[in-house]
Amino acid sequence: MKFLDKPFGYERVLTKEDLQQVTKKKKGPRANDWKSTLVRIWKIVDEQRFLLVMVLVMVVISSALALVGPFLIGQMIDNYIVPGDFDGMLLMIGLLIAIYVVLALSLYLQNYWMIGIAQQTIYRMRVGVFNKLLHLPISFFDKRQHGELMSRATNDIETVSATLNSAFIQVFSSVLTLTGTVIVMLYLSPLLTFLTMIIIPAMFIAMRFITRRTGKLFKEQQAAVGALNGMIEETISGQRIVKAFSQEERVKEEFREKSARLRLVGFWALAYSGYIPKVMNALNNVSFAIVAAVGGLLALNGQASIGVIVIFTEYARQFTRPLNDLANQFNTVLSAIAGAERVFAIMDEANEVETGHIEKDRQLNGAVAFQNVSFKYEQTEAEHTLNNVSFSVQPGQTAALVGATGAGKTTIMQLISRFYDTNEGAVLFDGIDVRDFTREALRSQMAFVLQEPFLFEATVYENIRYGRLDATDEEIEEAARKANAHDFIMKLPQGYNTLLTADGSEISQGQKQLLSIARAFVADPVILLLDEATSSIDTVTEMKIQEALEVLMEGRTSFVIAHRLNTIRNADVVFVMQQGELVESGSQEELIAKNGVYASMVG
Amino acid sequence: MKTVFSYVKPYKWPAIIALILMLIELFVELAQPLIMAKIVDNGIIAQDGQAIWYWGLVMFGLSVLALTVGIINSYFASHAAQSFSYDLRNALFSKIQSFTMATYLRFPTSSLITRLTSDITQVQNVFFMSLRIMLRAPLAVIGSMVMAFIVNAKLALFLMIGAPILVIFLAIMVKRGVTYFSEVQGRLDRVNRVLQESLQAMRLVKAYMRGQYEASRFNGVAEALKIDTVKALRTMELIMPVLLLVMNLSLLAVLWFGAYEVNNNDTQIGDLIAIVNYAMRMTGAFSMFAFIIIAFARAKASAERMEEILIIEDGLEIRTRQAEEFTEAELGTVYFDNVSFAYNGELNVLHNVSFDVRQGEKLAIMGATGAGKSTLLNLIPRFYETTSGRVFVNGRDVKEWDLDDLRAMIGFVPQQSLLFTGSILENVGWGKTDANLTEVEAAATKAQIHESVESFPKAYETRVGQKGVNLSGGQKQRLSIARALIRKSQILILDDSTSALDVKTEAALWDALEEERATMLVVTQKIRTARGADRILLLDAGRVVGFGSHDELLQTSELYKKIAQSQQEQGDEL
Numbered sequence A: 001m002k003f004l005d006k007p008f009g010y011e012r013v014l015t016k017e018d019l020q021q022v023t024k025k026k027k028g029p030r031a032n033d034w035k036s037t038l039v040r041i042w043k044i045v046d047e048q049r050f051l052l053v054m055v056l057v058m059v060v061i062s063s064a065l066a067l068v069g070p071f072l073i074g075q076m077i078d079n080y081i082v083p084g085d086f087d088g089m090l091l092m093i094g095l096l097i098a099i100y101v102v103l104a105l106s107l108y109l110q111n112y113w114m115i116g117i118a119q120q121t122i123y124r125m126r127v128g129v130f131n132k133l134l135h136l137p138i139s140f141f142d143k144r145q146h147g148e149l150m151s152r153a154t155n156d157i158e159t160v161s162a163t164l165n166s167a168f169i170q171v172f173s174s175v176l177t178l179t180g181t182v183i184v185m186l187y188l189s190p191l192l193t194f195l196t197m198i199i200i201p202a203m204f205i206a207m208r209f210i211t212r213r214t215g216k217l218f219k220e221q222q223a224a225v226g227a228l229n230g231m232i233e234e235t236i237s238g239q240r241i242v243k244a245f246s247q248e249e250r251v252k253e254e255f256r257e258k259s260a261r262l263r264l265v266g267f268w269a270l271a272y273s274g275y276i277p278k279v280m281n282a283l284n285n286v287s288f289a290i291v292a293a294v295g296g297l298l299a300l301n302g303q304a305s306i307g308v309i310v311i312f313t314e315y316a317r318q319f320t321r322p323l324n325d326l327a328n329q330f331n332t333v334l335s336a337i338a339g340a341e342r343v344f345a346i347m348d349e350a351n352e353v354e355t356g357h358i359e360k361d362r363q364l365n366g367a368v369a370f371q372n373v374s375f376k377y378e379q380t381e382a383e384h385t386l387n388n389v390s391f392s393v394q395p396g397q398t399a400a401l402v403g404a405t406g407a408g409k410t411t412i413m414q415l416i417s418r419f420y421d422t423n424e425g426a427v428l429f430d431g432i433d434v435r436d437f438t439r440e441a442l443r444s445q446m447a448f449v450l451q452e453p454f455l456f457e458a459t460v461y462e463n464i465r466y467g468r469l470d471a472t473d474e475e476i477e478e479a480a481r482k483a484n485a486h487d488f489i490m491k492l493p494q495g496y497n498t499l500l501t502a503d504g505s506e507i508s509q510g511q512k513q514l515l516s517i518a519r520a521f522v523a524d525p526v527i528l529l530l531d532e533a534t535s536s537i538d539t540v541t542e543m544k545i546q547e548a549l550e551v552l553m554e555g556r557t558s559f560v561i562a563h564r565l566n567t568i569r570n571a572d573v574v575f576v577m578q579q580g581e582l583v584e585s586g587s588q589e590e591l592i593a594k595n596g597v598y599a600s601m602v603g
Numbered sequence B: 001m002k003t004v005f006s007y008v009k010p011y012k013w014p015a016i017i018a019l020i021l022m023l024i025e026l027f028v029e030l031a032q033p034l035i036m037a038k039i040v041d042n043g044i045i046a047q048d049g050q051a052i053w054y055w056g057l058v059m060f061g062l063s064v065l066a067l068t069v070g071i072i073n074s075y076f077a078s079h080a081a082q083s084f085s086y087d088l089r090n091a092l093f094s095k096i097q098s099f100t101m102a103t104y105l106r107f108p109t110s111s112l113i114t115r116l117t118s119d120i121t122q123v124q125n126v127f128f129m130s131l132r133i134m135l136r137a138p139l140a141v142i143g144s145m146v147m148a149f150i151v152n153a154k155l156a157l158f159l160m161i162g163a164p165i166l167v168i169f170l171a172i173m174v175k176r177g178v179t180y181f182s183e184v185q186g187r188l189d190r191v192n193r194v195l196q197e198s199l200q201a202m203r204l205v206k207a208y209m210r211g212q213y214e215a216s217r218f219n220g221v222a223e224a225l226k227i228d229t230v231k232a233l234r235t236m237e238l239i240m241p242v243l244l245l246v247m248n249l250s251l252l253a254v255l256w257f258g259a260y261e262v263n264n265n266d267t268q269i270g271d272l273i274a275i276v277n278y279a280m281r282m283t284g285a286f287s288m289f290a291f292i293i294i295a296f297a298r299a300k301a302s303a304e305r306m307e308e309i310l311i312i313e314d315g316l317e318i319r320t321r322q323a324e325e326f327t328e329a330e331l332g333t334v335y336f337d338n339v340s341f342a343y344n345g346e347l348n349v350l351h352n353v354s355f356d357v358r359q360g361e362k363l364a365i366m367g368a369t370g371a372g373k374s375t376l377l378n379l380i381p382r383f384y385e386t387t388s389g390r391v392f393v394n395g396r397d398v399k400e401w402d403l404d405d406l407r408a409m410i411g412f413v414p415q416q417s418l419l420f421t422g423s424i425l426e427n428v429g430w431g432k433t434d435a436n437l438t439e440v441e442a443a444a445t446k447a448q449i450h451e452s453v454e455s456f457p458k459a460y461e462t463r464v465g466q467k468g469v470n471l472s473g474g475q476k477q478r479l480s481i482a483r484a485l486i487r488k489s490q491i492l493i494l495d496d497s498t499s500a501l502d503v504k505t506e507a508a509l510w511d512a513l514e515e516e517r518a519t520m521l522v523v524t525q526k527i528r529t530a531r532g533a534d535r536i537l538l539l540d541a542g543r544v545v546g547f548g549s550h551d552e553l554l555q556t557s558e559l560y561k562k563i564a565q566s567q568q569e570q571g572d573e574l
Helices: A016-024 A034-081 A086-134 A138-142 A146-188 A190-197 A199-237 A239-244 A248-273 A275-300 A306-347 A409-416 A439-443 A460-465 A473-482 A486-491 A509-523 A539-553 A565-569 A588-594 A597-602 B002-045 B049-097 B101-106 B109-134 B136-151 B153-159 B163-200 B202-207 B211-237 B239-263 B269-310 B373-379 B403-408 B424-429 B437-446 B450-455 B473-485 B503-514 B527-531 B550-556 B558-569
Strands: A368-375 A386-393 A398-403 A424-429 A446-449 A527-531 A557-561 A573-578 A581-586 B334-342 B348-357 B362-367 B388-393 B410-413 B491-495 B519-523 B535-540 B543-548
Touching: A034 A086, A034 A146, A034 A306, A034 B239, A034 B269, A086 A146, A086 A306, A086 B163, A086 B211, A086 B239, A138 B202, A146 A190, A146 A199, A146 A306, A146 B109, A146 B163, A190 A199, A190 A275, A190 A306, A199 A239, A199 A248, A199 A275, A199 A306, A199 B109, A239 A248, A239 B101, A239 B410, A248 A275, A248 A306, A248 B049, A275 A306, A275 B002, A275 B049, A306 B002, A368 A409, A386 A409, A386 A424, A386 A573, A386 A581, A398 A409, A398 A565, A409 A527, A409 A557, A409 A573, A439 B202, A446 A509, A446 B202, A460 A473, A460 A509, A473 A486, A473 A509, A473 A539, A509 A539, A527 A539, A539 B558, A573 A588, A573 A597, A581 A588, A581 A597, A588 A597, B002 B049, B002 B109, B002 B136, B002 B269, B049 B109, B049 B269, B109 B163, B109 B269, B136 B153, B136 B269, B153 B239, B153 B269, B163 B202, B163 B211, B163 B239, B163 B269, B202 B211, B211 B239, B211 B269, B239 B269, B334 B373, B348 B373, B348 B388, B348 B535, B348 B543, B362 B373, B362 B527, B373 B491, B373 B519, B403 B410, B410 B473, B424 B437, B424 B473, B437 B450, B437 B473, B437 B503, B473 B491, B473 B503, B527 B550, B527 B558, B535 B550, B535 B558, B543 B550, B543 B558, B550 B558
Parallel strands: A398 A557, A398 A573, A446 A527, A527 A557, B362 B519, B362 B535, B410 B491, B491 B519
Antiparallel strands: A368 A386, A368 A424, A573 A581, B334 B348, B334 B388, B535 B543
């Protein structure tokens, strides 16, 4: 009994409540309803209706030919071989060769087209998820592991892929065979047909019993894969830390735990799904026994001819084969649904709200103002990250944000670029609420150098061109020169055509910053946001690019966060932040004269 | 294939039991038609009610047996398959953990991720299927073939006409399949790569409104994946129709020659019909057979990709060198002896670097962007091995240190403060496996982050998102410093890890670090920090161009003077 309770030491994962929950949860067209999930997949598949119809035609042809072949062989044996009619036989063989060639062709074509349909569907889903990700607000990503999200676009979608390739044809041909068989059975004996059908409710009950378990388990399995993926991505990306702290064993242990969870739910999912064909088989046998027994009785009473009953039992056997196939497919369909549900869950996330109506062609002057802005990242947080901040910056001015770490400087930048929306108060551009602009209109006129520089796996050219996609090579080189990056770029193996990688070591952190400054140079914005743009750059190099930066900032509204006084010396206005509040503002001279917080920082 | 297959061994018995159960089930299934025939012949046709009952009961019993055996089989097969993939996954991950940093550069993260998830799933599925259903198709084919030979060897031989062609055909297809599916998995790597990159760069993507650009980039890799998958599957789908066609044509040949034989009375018509029947059974098993071949090719491709990782012998970290007793006379010292270094045989990043750091000394490392400062620090915990020259820690060559011992002596704060998903407590405690809250708080206090953490609603239980996205740059840096401090190492390495701190916080941090009495190697851009150091190592394009105290360097080094000047001009810091 112990083994039954915990086979091979696998704990049971489904609780009684779990099972009840599934039965109760039936309302709502949410993504976790498997029927609506199927409908959603179907909608994508259905976009290729023409090919789909072609596949169906081919399935009909191949199913028919598969039946005609044996029939003709029977005819040939009876009519030509036994009498020894070789001429007729030659004709038949010719006919059969033609049939078999067409059969092979139709089989190949149905698969050929189906693969196309399936992969196109998968492709659409994958691209759909990715596009969706691009439209989600930044706060969505703050809470999720990259690897977990990646798993949805790969592992989860792969389960759908595996199913679509085969399930559709299988289901359709099974239904076809089933219909044909039932018609013949009805013709032979409606009573016995009815008796054969008795097992269908039993089948449904059995399927419900099993799928109630597997449905949940497959979902758990995909979630476990996602968690594992998240962990792998994070650990391998942070491998340097793992090594520095000799935490390999700990990481392995953590991996084993996540891996064991996957094994556990995977075990139960596989074990339960293994029930399906066996139960179906048993039910088939029951049905056969019923038909044989009742048929036998009928025959004994002379209510049916023996021949009919013999043929009927033969058909009853055929009746169950496609049912079996369907049941087997049902299982893979379930795992696909589990994967698809996770994909659609992303699709159903709320998009970044686009409230704006002011389009791209509206040229900004560059006046930026905060009006009583309060903000916190999480609604649950007790304190605001920004508290009632108000200021205004005139077009072309350079504003410096100073203050201790965590004072809210970067948050101000995030609000200006509208990564987040304010909780209270408003951010204004040229006196217009930021929410009235489309993000495109806003950001197309801004350039950013973010705190952590990022390089794509692409050439130096492409990495800088990210600032403005139509920049010419000359413009890029010019920007790189200004950013003082040209020299080191030329020392790279292929110069500007060197392929950079995100985690490669060929580029130092400071050089990455230089490249992202070049990126901003290329962008040619109205508003420039520099968040610790030069923190990893040595001061001699910084001096060199300072001039260029000043040229860049000229005539543009700029916001600068920096710890080096020089970087902000030319600021027209300085905002001093302290614990989310704007405590001082004014020109440097004014602030020093004031002898307040700023003066004490500088002094 | 072989290495991957060896992971089946521990689950040999569950696998064998599953196979035996499957054979029992198969046997029962084969017996069923016979019993049905009995019911029909002895019962219905003979109108014998008792026989119907008798054989009905036998069939019922067998059905129950098949059901029981089938369900038990599903447990054994599931156990074997899941445990096999569990072990394989863990082995792969362990292997990856033992990579040197140089080896990581050879395999992008995304590719390792695919191998650890998608590739394993492919192999696991095939293994599970082979324990459940796979053998049926080949057995059905072989069984039917044997039966055909028993009935009439001469005619059965005609069934084999196509066999040589088929064998060659299948061999070619499998080989191609492996290549194609391997490409498909490679494409999946790329999809993962672009995904990972876009996720990491999400802020940048949004800032520059490059959604469309990223979308088209992703479109590109997703489409390539689609095209290659379609190519692989379509090629492999040839197998079934071709098998079927060859088999059916062979069948026609049997009929043709069979007809002559029958005509000449060399063969009974019954034999011919029997052989035709067996041939048809074989074709019935073909779609399954083709499916197996495709799955096998795919699994083989995945297994090979995993083996690429498993067989790596070079490029692994060698944890222990010599076990000999070593007296640590020179605690907390670092010594570079004529060290040169290049990444992957490219140009040298460091040239003949020599310097020493004494116990308890604070060494500042300065130099232009790209001068080799971070690279130099990376050689101390042996993330990379020197190209020439030697690095000594505590008087012993780092190559001779046990890696765990070496790294235990070092508190490392990287330039990018990488945090992991989890609580602040977990992140700071990460540096020390058994750290308790008191220790974490103490380290956080020294790193000047304790107060900030206390001000969070959930204090040390605050969740840090991936890579610490919901913290400010300075907070991340200080957490990353706290993580190193908790280890109370003899040597502290800080790679420009205070760049986002304001002057006051930084000053307090340096004061607190003084108390640690650890030897410190600090990369910095700031003269003010350098001035607080005992000695300064000045690098330029990978060469040491100055080594001495602040005052000495002001006298001797033009470059240093220039740096100092640049910062005087720039004024002080905030």
